[in-house]
Amino acid sequence: MKGIGMTLIILGVVGIILSFMMYGDIAIAGLIGSISSLVTGIGFMKINKIIPSAKP
Template identity: 55%
Template sequence: MRIIGVLLIIVGVVGIWAGTQAFGDIGISCMIGGISALLSGIGFMIAAGKMKK
């Protein structure tokens, strides 16, 4: 789960960066996708920490 979390965080950061480079509607959708991937990655990291206990 930790690997999935790290990969989602990386994809989220790249998506947010791509959203800043794009124009109009596509930029907004890239930012939304990047933010959701980032939040999912953080959730996976938290869940992996709680499952370890």
């Protein structure tokens, strides 16, 4: 779960940076997608700390 969380956080940050380079409606869609990826990655990292038996 830690690997998935870190991957989602990295993709979220990269997506936010790339969405600032876009314009129009696609920029808003990219920003929303990257923010949701970032929040999901943070959630996976918190769950990994709460449930220690979920480690691979």
